[in-house]
Amino acid sequence: MRLLARYQQTLDRWTPHVLQRWLSTAALLAVFLLRIVLAQGWYIVCYAHAIYLLNLLLAFLQPKFDPSLQDDLMADEIEEGGDEGATSPLPSQRDDEFRPFVRRLPEWQFW
Template sequence: MEGTGGNGDSATVSMNKWKRDVSMVFQFYLDKTTPHSVYRWIGTFVLGIIYALRVFYLQGFYVVTYGLGIYMLNLLIGFLSPLVDPDLEPSEGPKLPTKGSDEFKPFIRRLPEFKFWYAITKAFCVAFCMTLFSMFDVPVFWPILLCYWFVLFVLTMKRQIMHMIKHRYIPLNIGKQKYTGKKSYASTSGSRGD
């Protein structure tokens, strides 16, 4: 009798060890992709095109695609929003500058870029897997869903842009600011042709 219980326990232990090992390997490779944001986004874009082609080929799964679009819109709002919303939570931590004399505070996102990318990539994978099962193919008139999604997108982005204007922040990092300053004498004299 003891041998039977031992086999069940060893199977559970080995299954837990296998799950932990797979999780560690997955996390290792996920961590290695962190500095390669351009390649990550290219891969996600290709995954999105593959998903779109599958939906187009099957001529269905419009409700799944609509849900994916709403989820991605929600993620985009989190990506464009500051960590601490000045309208909702007055805090003692870093605040967005409201006057020119205020001290510069860096923009901290509510949803960091890596988590934004990871969530979108997972969403495409889940939506693609849902297209493998016909029970998710709910018949619906897709132009209405598309129009409704565009209305939601426009209204949501309008509200977000008004929030950006009100609190004077730009959520996109355009790159390192470079000082152009005065041109040196050598560069201006060389251009005169003396």
């Protein structure tokens, strides 16, 4: 329990330092790539790790709720005799609610 509290305290301390986190991640990635080149090995392991990192990056950049997918689902409901007054999930009128961009993978889980 004490270790978990210490971990959370460290995360809370690093939260406002976004630029430093990105720079340190880029530096660690550069050191990792330099190690691969100098060692001239571990290519399969590095390839698998790169695929994993790419998967995380794509999940980080994608929205949690895809508006085009929701449009397709609403169109299917209308065709099946669902609600005829269905509207788009994006705000198109003044009284529609604005929905902010929510990432599929939060930043801390990406780290």
